[in-house]
Structure formats: C-alpha cells, structure tokens
Amino acid sequence: MAAVAVSTAALLTLTACGGDAKESGGGEAAQKKVEVFSWWTGPGEADGLKAMREIFAKQNPNFEFFDAAVAGGSGDQARALLSSKLQANQPPDTFQGHAGAELQGYIKGGKLESLNSLYDELKLKDVLPQQLVDQISVEGQIYSVPVNIHRSNVLWYNPSVIKDAGIDGAPATIDEFVTDLEKVKKAGKIPLSIGSQWTVVHLMESVLLGTLGTDAYNQLWAPNADWSSAEVTKALENFKTILSYAGTPQDDWQPAAKQVVDGEAAFNIMGDWAYGYFHNPPDGGLGKESHKDFDWAASPGTDGTFMWLSDSFTLPKGAPNRDGAIAWLKVAASKEGQDAFNPLKGSIPARTDADKSLYQDYLSWSLEEWSKDKLAGSIQHGVVANDAWRSAINDAVGLFQQSQDVAKLQEALVSAAQSNNQ
Template identity: 30%
Template sequence: MGSAGSDELEVIHGWTGGDGEAAINALIEAFEENHGDIETNFEASGGEGNAQVNSVVQRRLTNSNPMSSFANWPGANLENYENGLMDIEADVWDAEGFKDTMQERAIDLCTYNDQMVAVPIGSHRMNNLFYNTAAFDEAGVDAEELGSVPDLIDALETIDEETEYTPFAHGMDAGFLGLQTFAQILTSQSGVDAYMDFIDGNGDRDAMLEALESLQEIRENYITDDASSIGYTEAAQYLISGDAACMHGGNWMYGMFREDDEFNYGEEWDWVPFPGTDGVYFYHVDAFIAVGDNPTPDDTIAWQQFVGSKEAQIAFNEPKGSVPLRTDIDSEELSEFLALNYEDLLESTDFPPTIAHGLAVSPRAKNDCEGVIANEFSGPYNAEAAVDGLLDAVSE
C-alpha cells in the first residue's frame, strides 16, 4: 500500500469484476494515455455497497496513511470522512469550469462543509424494472402498461400461473437490496413527497407500512428459493439465463447484461421505469473523492480534473451502464440505452436521492435502515416492527 510522501498517484476503488472492472479499466487507460508522466497505483477493494472501500479508507486515514483519491458516493456519505478531505474547488472545479458543465445536483452532493471535495464520474438511475421479453410475451404481459405496484403484482401472478419463469429475481443477502426496492415501492404508491418526508425523518407510517406489505407480498410469493443467500449479481443471472422474468435495480444492470452477447437490449431484454415512477429519476452518483494531507497533491489535482472531463465520463460510463453528470455530452456518443437514461437525467423533474447508496441519509442512518430490513424484513416478516425501526433510524 502507498503511504504519505509516496511519488505515485494512489487511487482506491471497489470495482473488482464485471461492468465495474471494465469501466475502471477504461478510465485508467484513458488517464494514462493523457498523463503518461504520472506514476499510478490503482487498487481494487471489492465488496457490495462500498463496504470494503469504506473500511480500507477509514483505516488508512485513521493511521495517517492517506491515499491520493478514492471512489465512493458523495452526499451524506461524506460524513464518513469528515476532516479528512481536500478542498479542490479552486484547483479543479473553478480551473476546469465544472460548475458550468456538471448537473447542479451533482455539484451540491460533492460539496461538504462548504468545501468541494469530490468530482462525480457517473450516475445510475435506480428506478428501473428490467424484464426478459420472452417471459413477458409468453405471459401476455405488456410492460409499458404497468402503471402501479398493484399492476406489477398482478403481472407477477400472471407470469407465475402462465409460465415456468420465476416472476421476480431478487437478492436478499444484504439489507440494502430490500431497502432500495422498498424506496421504489413507497415512491410508487405514495409519491415522491412521501419518500422525501421519510428520509427527512417525517415519514407517514401508514404509507410506509403499505409499501412494506407490498414488498412482503413479492418476497413471499414471486422470488427464487435461494434469494436469501444471493445478491443482485446472482439475481441478474437468473434474468440472463432465461429463468426469471424481471427484476428491479439500478442501471448498472445494463453493464452486466451487455457482457452476454446473446442477451441483447431491445431483443432478449428491455426495461421500463419502476411501475408508478414514470418521470422520476431516482438519483445515484459515483464520485472520486480527494483526500486531505494528500501525498501527491499535484497529481491528485490532475486526476480529479481528468475525472470530470468529457473523455473520462464517456470512457467510464459506457461500460459501467451509468450516465455522465456533465450536461454537455453529445448523446450520440452513448449507446441507445444510456442515451435514453442521459436524456432522463437532463429532463426529469423529480430526483429523489437513493437511500441505499449514501446520498439521502447519514452513514449511521443508512446502516441502521439496512439492519432493519435484514433483521425484521427478510423472513419472517414483521412489517410493524420494520416501520418503527426505519422511522427511528432516520429520526435520530
């Protein structure tokens, strides 16, 4: 591992396989082509939900052994690294004009304690329902007509009765998987304001209970038998292999799906906004965060400047399945699926921040919410206790 005073740019990230590995490798290659004079050390520290990256970074900072930069979520997640970050407003944001080219919400999320400490690299839209076209065709279900959670549950029942497909691929081995789907259901059934009230600590108990009951109905009746032991990567394989009909997830799924040459967008699979959330862009952001007491300040500035460039944003997001945060990208430089999502990023009116990926609530509240889902809502199900736990988690 690197150490303070090192001559090499050391960047830690959590993308160790699949779409993430392809994306970070493309970004590294592009950077090294532009900055061949900078010695680099890009270190992968895998684990779902950035858990391993958080652990490594916090340990390094505690031990006064900072890296140059690391990939993580901005927003409320930055509380994890309070007093350990580098203000790059003048040298990066102002010098490169990023305040004029980045989406305003991303600018706000990269600002912490009145300092700009990060540069966004891409955004995932969270409220997607991906589906196997053959399964929906066989069941006679038109995905475009699914306008609500009851519509979705009716469709899952039809698929269950009329086909051999598992209706809904869903991982449950980590609490954030159920938490993110709960957020979509709550927003669908009760509106964006109901979700925003919840993350602000003023949730409507009845609305939350209704959302959990819908999630329980899906989990009890329409998912695979091994759901409790798998994550979203394994769940996605059920869709790719033709064993499952649909799943909810962020648009990183596109990065996974495109790896299979026989599972093509618009042919074997397609997508719609999660039923009841049309016009909503459920907001997720990945960023690179600059570390204080930086061992390579000049090279770190060059890296952070590059991260925000058009070249970097296209190089990373195309294989990742995410979309650039710059507002001046030519959508023709993106694949069809990403171009559609990029247009939604620019044109949607509602951008609720994801609770499961560090943007919406403090790290402590996020972890507590995940614990509630894992402990009270992974079977057996206790919706009443789960509501109380979630409200307590965001209210402290």
C-alpha cells in the same frame, strides 16, 4: 540521490511504519506518484479506469499514476482498508467513494477537503445537473467529483414471459405491478426474482419512491423527516405485498437477474449494472439481446424520476501529493475522461454535455432520462443515508424478511432515522 529517496519512500509505504510521507517524496527530476484508491478491478470497470489513466498520463507527464485498487464488488474490503488508513492519517492521494451521504462520516471527521474552488475553476456547476449538485452538497460545500451515474430504479422484465401471462407491457404504477405479478403467478412462473438481502433493500427503495412520489421520498432524508406517516405505512404495505410474490432468494443479484433472461421469472428490480451483465458477450456477461430476451422500464410508479447513485473521487486532507490528486480530479471531471470511462464501465457520465453517440441501447435511454428527469438518491448505494443509517435500514429489512411485520419494520425505520438523521 533521487533514486535513493524514491526507494526509501517505497519502502516506507510498503512497511507502512509511520514516518511522514510528505517529506519522503522523490526529488524534482523523478515522477511524483499519485496514489488513486478504488475498487474498480472487475471486467469493464477496470478497463474504464485504464482509459482514464491513459488520458491522465498524457496530460500529466510529471505524475505517475499509482493504482491502489482493492478487489471486491461493492467496495466492502476497500472501504474497510480505507477507513483504517484515514484514521491513521495516512490517506491515499485520492479515493473512490459513492457520492452523497456515504462520505458524510469522512466529512464530519474532517478528513476531506472541500472542492468548491475546483468546481468554480472548472465551471462544473454548469455541466452537472443542479439537483445533483444540491444532493451532494453538505452545508454548501462539495467534497467529491462524480465520474459516473448509475440508475437504481429499473424494472427488468422478460417480454415473452409477460406476454404469455397476458400482460401488454411494463406496469406503470404499483397497483398495476401487483396485478401483473398475480397474472404471472397464475401462469406458473416466478413473478419477481430476488437475490440476497441487499437486493431486497434495493427493491424497497424503488417501492418507497414509487408509492411516495419523488418529493415525499426526498423529504424522508431531510432533518426531522416523518417516517411514521400513513404514507410510509402504505409504501411498506406495498413492499410486503410485492415481496410476497418473490421467488426463492438467490445467492446474489446476478442469479436473480439471470432468472429473468432465462425465462424463469418475469420481473426483477435491479440497478442498471444488470444491463452490462445481460448484454455483454460471455464471459463478461450473458450475451442476450435487448428488447427480445429482456426489456426494461422505470420501476413501477417512478417514471420521470431518476434514482441515481454515483462513483466519485475525493481529495483527502493531508494527501501526500495534493497537486497530483487535483490533476486526477480534473481528468475525472472532464468530458474527455468521463466519455472514456463510462462506455466501458456501462454507466453514463454525470456531465450533461457528454458525446451522446458513444452511448447506445440502454445507455442512450438512461442518458436521455438523466437529462430531463427529477432526481432522487439511492438508499442502498450510499446517496441519501450515511453508513450507519444504511446499515440500520438493512438490519430492519433483514428482520422484516423473517417477521413480515410491517408495523415493526416501520418502527425500526423511524428509530433508524431518529438516531442517524442530523
């Protein structure tokens, strides 16, 4: 009987033809499925997911992990599928999302359950940085469990290229950065490598943070923030100046980052997933040596600030297997789960009590900074601006790449903030 019920449930899921999924769960004897929706299918991240999955299986023998991963780097396809599932009120048991404003649409639409009680039960507020908890709370409620932390404001550089250009070390301020870019240009190398449009938005968030400072940057995302100020104008002027030293845009972030380790370009501002790409052995990466083939520093003017982004898991309302989803969230929130996942994915745990010996080289630097830095949220990676806002910022930057008109860019950013910031 149970087998029949389970296969009927499978059929219903396969055909996705309505039906109330809650009633079609299997009998008590069968393992109940927990559908975990993510876009972790690439090298490293899929391994990390597998490691967490093994922990989950050990701790929860009565639940069966069902991997509903949808391929595609930044989760574009996954999110498109997800929103149609949520609209049809057929949510997976739990799904991956960038922590922060990216989830706002779902929260406002009433699609997510608050996880405050889970946070209290697991005492998560004691082990996560207070600023992180503040930045992912919406009106006092928390809707996601951050599994990992990536850093956005990293300046990657080629030590020998900058040495040849007569530069002693990584530039600490925006002004120094511009001077250094000029030196590299004179030396005949590409001063700054860039990729497709989103990498330029990524560059802009670091320049905004570096020019405005952490507090003013974080203020930009508060209601009624002033995007038309002279400080923002100055930041955008800096952005324009820095962009004028950029090389030919590459197809994506990888070829742009590769120009640095290949010695064609001096600098690149990219998130710390670039480290895995540089450092991992081929085919997963380029097999380069840190501090020799490439080196890193906080992006100019942002030392002491960690611009973060985070993958997290959520609890959708009406999850067919709510208990299973909570069991998964507990694994995702645990020290054991995060320490299993992150070394493989090439990110650091959101928890501050992680086992430091597991994180080497760049990751140990990043972990160190995470525990002491001020925090700021990334724009491009869904922390501070919701999807509509982020999309408007992307449009503004894309148009700016052609017009090079700072006033117009600022105008577009002001109106993006007005129509999306509530």
